[in-house]
Amino acid sequence: MSNDNKILVGINGYGVIGKRVADAVRLQPDMELVGVSDVISDFRVGMAIQRDIHVFASVADKREAMEEAGIPVAGLLDDLLDQVDVIVDCTPKGIGAKNLQTYRDRGVKAIVQGGESHEATGHSFVAQANYESTLGLDATRVVSCNTTSTVRTLVALDDAGLLRRARGVLIRRATDPWESDHSGIMNTVVPERQIPSHQGPDAQTVVPGLDVVTIAAKASHTQSHQHFWIVDLAREATREEVLEVFRKTPRIATIRADEGVVALNSTIELMKDLGRPRGDMWEVALWEDILTVNGDQAYYTYQVDNQAIVIPETIDAIRALAGTVTDGAESIARTDKALGVQQSFLKH
Amino acid sequence: MSNDNKILVGINGYGVIGKRVADAVRLQPDMELVGVSDVISDFRVGMAIQRDIHVFASVADKREAMEEAGIPVAGLLDDLLDQVDVIVDCTPKGIGAKNLQTYRDRGVKAIVQGGESHEATGHSFVAQANYESTLGLDATRVVSCNTTSTVRTLVALDDAGLLRRARGVLIRRATDPWESDHSGIMNTVVPERQIPSHQGPDAQTVVPGLDVVTIAAKASHTQSHQHFWIVDLAREATREEVLEVFRKTPRIATIRADEGVVALNSTIELMKDLGRPRGDMWEVALWEDILTVNGDQAYYTYQVDNQAIVIPETIDAIRALAGTVTDGAESIARTDKALGVQQSFLKH
C-alpha cells in the first residue's frame, strides 16, 4: 500500500492487454500504477514512456538493448516486484504460469491471464460470479474474453433461476489488429477441431456444474467476437423476462439493430463516437431486438471486444487479491464508474 | 423431348447458378441443353458463346445491345421456350416468380431458385426429401443452398429415427467471388435481425413439421457457408451411429481435419486438386473428426458450397418435372454419376 492507502500495482507485459490494464489502473482512485515491465524496444514501449509510465526490463539481458533504444529503464522486474502489492501478468500465453513462482517467492499477489490453465492458480475469476472466493488468495486467473462473456451472461440467467443448459457457437476474431500484418486468416472460416471448444469447460472452472457446451471457429475479421446462444431455460419464460435479466446485469449493455447498430463494425464505430479510449468496449453488447424466446428456449447473440472485456475484471481481481474491498458488487460499481462502463448503448 | 428422347432444357439467367446448371445438364446422357437466355453483353455471356451454347435474349429490347456487342443471338426467350420441355429460371431474386406465369402460359415446366418464395410454386424441392411428390407438377422451387444442406442432413437423421429437434448457426459467405469487387462486407460479422432466420422455416416447406431453428450471420469471406449444429437426438446414440448415417447419405461427403482439411479454404483447394469444374463442391462436406455425440445431443459442423450445392438438385428436379424417372433414388444416382459426386473426400 502507498502512503495514501492506494493499492500499488505493477504490470508485467505491456501488450494488447497490459497497456489497457495500465490505463484502467490509473483511472482508479484507490490504485497506483508503479510501472510496467517488458522486453521490447519498439514504438509500443515508447508510447508507455510518452504516457509517463515507468518501464522496467522483464529480463536482465534485454535491459541493455532497451536502453540503447533510448528507453529510460527504471529497473528490472525484480525491482518492480519490490514496490508493488499486486502484479498483473500480461505476458504471452504460457509465460504467465512460469512467472507465478517468482511472484510467490517475492510474496507479491498475482493475476494471470486466461491463456494460462486453471491449474496454474487453482482459482479462475469473473467478478460477478466469484469475487468473494478470491479474498485471501495469493493469485487468481482472469479468464479469457470468451469465457468472461459466457460467464457474465449465463450467471445472470442462472441467478434469475432461468438457466437449464446453454449451447453456444463462438465466432472468434482471427487475430488482433496490431498483429494483423503478419498473423491472420484470409477468406475462410477455421473451425476448432474439438467440441466442446475449451471455453465451455473453462466457464466451469469459474462456475462448477454449469451445463454449457461451446463450439468455436475463427472467421476472417480482426475486431471482436460474436457469440450465438441457444439456451434451454429452466421453465417457460417471456422474451421480456429474459431481456430484463440482461438489462439489469452489470457489464452487459443492450444495443439495437433497428437503431443502426447492425454488425460488429457498428458497435466499434459507436465506441469511437462515445470517446472510449482506443475504441474499447468493456461490456458484452447484446442485441435486444434479435433476442428471441420461444417457450423454454432463448436465442440471442452478442459481441465481445476481446481486447477490452477482461479489463474491468482485472481491476476487480486486483481489489479482491489486495482485500481492500470485500464485496464484489461494490468493487464492480467502483470499477465501472471509474471506467465509464454503461448499462445500455441504446440511443436514449 | 428430342428425337432420341432426351429432355430438352433451357436456362433463363446465365449467372453463378445458371452457368453451372448449363454445364451439368450437358453432362447428363438423358438431357439436352437447347440454350440459355440472358440480358448481358459482357465477358460472361461471351464465355457461353465460347462453349458453343446458344444464347437467347431474355428481353426483346436487350437483343440489339447484345448483337452490337458481337453476340450471335439465337432468338428471344419466347423462341427458347418453344423448344424446351423444362426451363430452369436462374434470374435474380424476385424475377423468377414473375416469370412463372409466362412459363405456365407456354406450357413449359419450370424450376425457380430458392430466392423465390415457396408460395410462388407451392412446391419446394430437395431430391432426397420429396422427389416423388414433384411428379406431375408444372413447377417447383429448388430451395437455397443453406436450406438444401439443412434438409439433406436433417432428413438423413430423421430417416434413421434419430432426430428430435435441431438448432443451427449458419455462418454465411458475404457475397459471391464474381461480384466481390463491388458487393461485400469487410472486417465484420453481420447477424441476421430475425431468429429464426428464414432457412429454418424454409426447410419446413420441404419437410413439414421439422423441428428446426436457424440463426444466421454473414462473415467476412466469399467462399462457402459454414454451419454449426446442435441436435437433440430422439434417443441416446453413439458417435459412430450418427456418423454412419451421414456416411451412407448421398451428397454428404466426409472430410477430416486430421488429414489437413482444416478450414473452408482447404476444401476449396481439395476440389481444385480433384479437378472439379470451377472448383465446385456439390456435396455437404462434413467434418468427421469434429462430430461429437454426448448422450442425446449431437454437435457437428459442415461446409456448403453455395455456388454448387443446388446443381445436382436442379438436375433431379428437371427429371422429376419431366417425369422420365419416377424414383428419386434412381435420379440421384444418375445425376451423381454424371457429375462425379462423391460419398467421401477422405484420403483413401
Place this chain on the structure above:
Amino acid sequence: MSNDNKILVGINGYGVIGKRVADAVRLQPDMELVGVSDVISDFRVGMAIQRDIHVFASVADKREAMEEAGIPVAGLLDDLLDQVDVIVDCTPKGIGAKNLQTYRDRGVKAIVQGGESHEATGHSFVAQANYESTLGLDATRVVSCNTTSTVRTLVALDDAGLLRRARGVLIRRATDPWESDHSGIMNTVVPERQIPSHQGPDAQTVVPGLDVVTIAAKASHTQSHQHFWIVDLAREATREEVLEVFRKTPRIATIRADEGVVALNSTIELMKDLGRPRGDMWEVALWEDILTVNGDQAYYTYQVDNQAIVIPETIDAIRALAGTVTDGAESIARTDKALGVQQSFLKH
C-alpha cells in the same frame, strides 16, 4: 461572430467527416459550434445529443421522424444557417454542390468536401498550398484525403526546389469501417479504369501546373490509404535532403518500420496508443526508413487516414473564409496546436 468574437460554425451532415469536424471545431478557442444538421434518426445522431451538440433537421419533412425517434430537434437547416458565419457541408457526394446556392442565398460562407467538383466553388483548398487565396471568398472546397496528402507532400518538395514531376500509385481503402457491413470489396484489388485517376488532375486545381500523374486502385482493407511515389527531382539530391524537407513540413509526420510501425495497422494502433480521438491520424505518415533517393529520383510511401486528414484543412478553411486569420502558417499552427498534430511519430 459571437459576442466573444468566435467564428460561429454550423455543420450540415453528421457522418464520418461531419462528426470529426464538429469535434475539431469545439477544440478551437476561436470557434463555436452552433449545431449540426442531418436527416438521420439512428444511433449516430444519438451520439451528437449525448455530446450536447444541437441537432437540426436538414430537410423539413425528416423533422417529424427525428422527433418521433426522440431526438430534440433544434430547428431546421435554415435556422442553423441564420446563426452561423460559416457552414461546413459534409453531406454525401453531389449534395454539397446543390446546397451551395442555398448557402449563398443566405449569405453564409461555405465549405464543401472533396467529393464535389472544383467548378462548384471555383476554389479548392489545401492550407499549406493556398490559404491566402481563400481570403475574401464565399466558398471553397477542401479537396479529398488523397489529394490533400498529394498536395502536402509535393508542395513541400516544390517549395524546396526539388520537384520536377511525380508519379503516384494510390492504393485506397475500399470503404469506411462504419459502412463496411454492407459496402465493400472482398479478396480482390479493383483498379480505377482511368489513368490518370482523378486525384492527379484534382491536385492541379489547388496547384496549377503541378506535373503529377496518379494511378489508383481499391484494395481489400477498410482503414486508410497507402501511396507509393516515384518522383523525378529537379536535380540530384541526397536521401537526407529529401527527408529533411518532409521532416520540416507541417502535417507530415515521420514513422519508421524499424521501430515496429510496419504497416497500416501498426499506425492505427499507434494512434490509439497516443489517445487520439477515434484513433484519428491527421498527419501524412511517411516511412522515413523506406524513403530512397537514387540520383534524381526519389521513392517513398506514406499512409493517409482518409477519415481524418482533411479535418485540420477544414478548420483552416473556416478561418480563411471568416477572414480572422490572414496568414496561413499562423492558422495551421493554431489548428495543429489545438488538435495535437505532431511532426513525428518516432519513438523519441
Place this chain on the structure above:
Amino acid sequence: MSNDNKILVGINGYGVIGKRVADAVRLQPDMELVGVSDVISDFRVGMAIQRDIHVFASVADKREAMEEAGIPVAGLLDDLLDQVDVIVDCTPKGIGAKNLQTYRDRGVKAIVQGGESHEATGHSFVAQANYESTLGLDATRVVSCNTTSTVRTLVALDDAGLLRRARGVLIRRATDPWESDHSGIMNTVVPERQIPSHQGPDAQTVVPGLDVVTIAAKASHTQSHQHFWIVDLAREATREEVLEVFRKTPRIATIRADEGVVALNSTIELMKDLGRPRGDMWEVALWEDILTVNGDQAYYTYQVDNQAIVIPETIDAIRALAGTVTDGAESIARTDKALGVQQSFLKH
C-alpha cells in the same frame, strides 16, 4: 529419355507449384512424369495418389509415416533421381538450393524456383528472354511470379525498341489460398521495407542492364498480384503502338474492364468459365482499356496469377535443360499449345 524419346521428369515438392508442374508435364507430348517426391502424409499427397502419380519420399525417415498413412510410397528421392533426366525442385524456399548438390552429384539436370538466389544456379530463366542461354547447363532457376511477369512485359517493350526505364509498384497477394487459414494479413497493407524491392534486381539477373525499380507491398487478398507500371519510353509513342507490342507477345493476354473484367476476382471467374484447371491463369492479364500513353511515358496495370504464371516457364526450362528443343520460340509454342495458353481473353 524414355524409349519413345520423352524427357523423363521428376518433381521434388508437391505443393502449390509442384502439383501444377506435375499436371503440366503430363500434358506435354514430349515429356513423361516419373513421379513426385514429398514428405507429407495428408490429403494433398492423397490427391497425387488419386491422380495415379507415383509418390516418393523425399526424406528416408518420413517414409514410414507416409506408409502408415496409407500412401503407397514408390521409393526414396534417390530412386526417383535414378529414373529422370530433369528434376524440378518445388520445395520450400531455401531447401532447393541445398538440394542442388545432390542433383549435381547424381548427374540430374535441375530446376529450382524463384525463392532461391540467382547464385544457387548462376542462371535465371524466363523463356522469352533467355531460353537459348540455358542449353547445355546443368541447372537453372525459374524466377518468381512477379519477376517473370516483369521480364515478360519489359522485354517485350525492349525488343520493340520502346523501353528506356521502368518503375513498378507491385501489390502482392498476402498468402496462397491453401494456407490462408493460418498465414495471412488482415485489413492492412504491408509495404516492403526496401526500395527497390527484390523483384527489380531479380529481373536484372535475367536481363542484365534492365533499368527497372520496383516498390512492393502486400495487400489483404489471397489471389494474384496486381502490378502498376510507369514506363519511360525510349521515344514518344502512341497508345496503339504500345498495345500492339503487348498483344503480339506470347503469354501476355489482354482483358478489358469495359467487358466486365474489372478486378482481380473477375479474371479468376473468367478462368473458371474457361474451364482452366484449378482456375489457373498462366498469362499476364493486361488491361487494354486502362493502358495509357502520354508522350514518352506509358502507364499500365496487369494481373499475375502467382500460383500459375511460372508453370509454362518451368516446362520450357525442362526442354532447355534436356536440350531437345533448341529454339525458345518453338518450345514456347509447344508449351502454350499443350496448356491452352491464350493471347487474349477478350470476348471475341
